[in-house]
Amino acid sequence: MSDKILSFIYLTLILVLVMPAFLYMNKNKKTFIKNLLWWAIIIFIILIIAYVYSIYR
Numbered sequence: 001m002s003d004k005i006l007s008f009i010y011l012t013l014i015l016v017l018v019m020p021a022f023l024y025m026n027k028n029k030k031t032f033i034k035n036l037l038w039w040a041i042i043i044f045i046i047l048i049i050a051y052v053y054s055i056y057r
Contacts, residue, residue, distance in 0.1 A: 026032035 022035075026035050
């Protein structure tokens with residue numbers, strides 16, 4: 001249980017560190033939406049791989 005909490009805190013802090021630069025680099029709305037879409041696709045693929053791995057484990 002504590003490993004999950006620690007992982008959550010670690011990932012949240014990484015997001016806090018990366019988000020300002022991400023927002024600064026994507027001032028144009030079209031670029032922001034495009035980059036956000038790419039990140040959503042990457043996260044979706046990672047979630048599917050994790051789900052399939054947990055089923056066949």
